[in-house]
Amino acid sequence: MIKFSIVVFPGSNCDHDAYHAAKHVLGQEAEFVWHKETSLHGADVVVLPGGFSHGDYLRTGAIARFSPVMSAVAEFARAGGPVLGICNGFQILCEAGLLPGAMLRNRDLKFHCEHVSIRVEQTDTPFTSRASRGQVLRIPIAHGEGNYYAEPDVLASLESSGRVVFRYCDARGQVTEAANPNGSLHGIAGICNERRNVVGLMPHPERACERPLGSADGLVLFESVVSSLASHGALRTA
């Protein structure tokens, strides 16, 4: 059994959804970790879920990065443990410096909640190992600030090192401006760190794990991490 630790910040609201996907859909172990804690309870995978941590006041993810648990998350990431940041979790990873770049307000200044298509660009991360390159996933987004921005040199390095993991695309897998829901540079929907064990994305794979919800395409991220841990051996931290 793989253990998912789901970090709960005040204002997290997709924590239960990630828990449900890990525990009830995948049948793995899952546990909530309160943001004031300093240990990850022996996590194999850490999920920073979506929501509005600290109300997104000041700036999305800006306050959450100071939570005590974030030192443990950084330590876990440094040791090579797989970390997935979804939506607000992605924003927190950026604020914490675990991923580069930042999210601006959506191009049309409105919140968008809808299914979009994203293309899997890289399969050498623990969260995409079971996907195929170019595979199109139908996954919902739900954010007002998902417009990915990074300085040109950062962007160039992301591209050259193959760290853009997901891109918004149309149903046929074409990356077009029309298929970009928020104005993200290079159609970026998700990226990883240099070591490729920390992945952040704006779309919500945990909302797309069961057919009755409209799509089960998000399951592949969770299945990937389970199988990559099974083959490489789980990294148990204290």
Place this chain on the structure above:
Amino acid sequence: MTHIDPALLERHGLSPDEYERIVAALGRAPSITELGIFSVMWSEHCSYKSSRIHLRKLPTTGPRVLQGPGENAGAVDIGDGLAAVFKIESHNHPSFIEPYQGAATGVGGIIRDIFTMGARPIALMNSLRFGAMDGPEGARTRRTVEGVVAGIAGYGNSIGIPTIGGEIAFEPAYAGNPLVNVLCLGIAPADGLVKGQASGVGNPVYYVGSKTGRDGIHGATMASAEFDENSAEKRPAVQVGDPFMEKLLLEACLELMRTDALVGVQDMGAAGLTCSTCEMGARGGSGIEIDVMHVPQRESGMTPYEIMLSESQERMLLAVKKGREAEVERIFDKWDLHAARVGEVTGDNYMRVRDHGIVVAEIPNSALVDEAPVYNRPTARPAYIDEVRALDLSRLTPPSPSDALLALLASPTIASKRWVYRQYDHMVRTNTIVLAGMGAGAVRVKETKRALALSVDGNGRYCYLDPRRGAMLALAEAARNVACAGALPVGATNCLNFGNPERPEIMWQFVEVVEGLAEACRALDIPITGGNVSLYNETDGAAIYPTPVVGVVGVIEDARHVLSRVFRAGGDDIVLLGTGFGELGGSEYLKVVHDLVRGEPPALDLGRERALIALLGRAASGSLLCSAHDASDGGLAVTLAECAFETGGIGLDVDLPPDRDLRASREAGPVSRGFSPAIATLFGESASRVVVSVRPQDRATLLQMAADAGVPAAVIGRTGGPRLTVRVGGDVVVDAAVGQMEQVWATAIERYFARHAA
């Protein structure tokens, strides 16, 4: 001591008569703080003084009802030891003054009502009314729409409760008074409902949440003798919502409720600390004594009057068991909330307020709650009714059916509301099994096989033409909608939006609506478990259409059987359940195409409606249906088009039998006789009709089931192909590519904004 004179009373909205009652109840003249307390508790908003005697006519009990009106929300048993807790409430007036915050705080208020019952909120819905999107009021309307939608989104998205759908209509009658009615649904253990009561002498009373400020002190009481001019200027007109604070309160309260340390809890909504203090005491058969010096305050120098009347948001009052204080405080500490002990439960049935120990108000609960005035206000049938019911179709020149359909699909009331619901997180909590815009709202109940369906409906135009029938149609439509999702309707909540009840014509509308609603609820076996009345929706003497909005909750026994409005595949049979009578009175067609709000709204046979709803439930649970969509605004033509929209281009080819003009035999006389039969058939809004699609192999079973249920059923055509082809009596009247029609419908609302931007 403040001198109480008629001017002061008037500013408090109290009549001289009501003042005499206060003096009699107290046996002395009230203090200024007491006067303020009476004024808010006896206000229309809190006391329901104009509506109460009529609301008693509504059926509120049933085998599934666990909690009827009188608590923070109603509750019905949904099986598996669980209760659905739900209520709808209005936030009309604040939403007009400040659309974003008005709507946002409306969402916050109804969510608090649900979680104070011990329920985890799992879904939100709303019913909105605005003025016309274009014309002289258009600019203001569009601003209001943008603000209200953003406010609903801002609060609901942040707190993480999905807004799964709702309804919106645009009518000039709402230009000066938009309606914002919000429904929240939660799930609680059936045996674990929490009450808004305080009991157990000596039990501590806690205040938790935001600090109290001068915001929201009721307009009527804003300028009292104790205020100087400067303090009035400091007072913001509308409350500001803090969804993050409420998220913390929600989680902390639910955590506390899992212990048994709690006695009761109530949110401080309208009338703030005043209402929660006296109502919790009254319900628990006890009293509450507080000292305002312990109330966390945002501003300095607040008087007891201001503290008691503030309507600052995100505040809760709790009574907990003595000896469990540390446990309670630990839970709130975890969520970084400060729980302030402000008083305790007493045994004398008084609400007692102290300021640094000195008693500033001492009122028997019964005086505030039970002895509040109740009025049987005079009613008079308005003169306009006869005038507007007369409808002479022979003078109208109808356009081609195709043009009429295009005009209707572009009407903002009918057009896709994607522009709106895309701004709402309608998927968070991963329970939403019918996505927004695809039919009634439906959420699964995790850890059970069941799902709940939700619909909010109301047609102000119908109610303007015939309040009684309009109300019956609202309930029937909401019940039919949840039945279309495959659910059995089990309970309802209502929000009654009207003008000034002191006008006999408005009061007549109100009484007609309540009586119509009561009759329909009885006939369909759907109890009303709570709701809200919003009166005085008037600007410059012009009232809104009488607008009862009904929310119905239904249970789907097996979530896998849930249905949406859209066709699933080509080659299925399309069956029309119910009969059309060519009823164009009050229709969207008349309004959009001929600019007429006239005639009689469609007739409603509650027996037929009941049979139809039962049939839908049976057919859905037998997996016979692929889709189901009721015919309402815009009639059958719009219904059929909507079945084909958002399917990825599954068209249809149907031949409709011309509507029978049964109105000829009615007292009201012929409505559509002599008028284009195709138009009447396509756009008439006869009630109790549903378009379903079935696999060909299931058709015979469905038809037999319908015959057994006494529901007329006709196979009208087939799904498939790229076109919308509609015939009436064999003649093709509409024939267009689905995509072309869908484009008009899908983009109409955003075009209103785009056209006027830049």
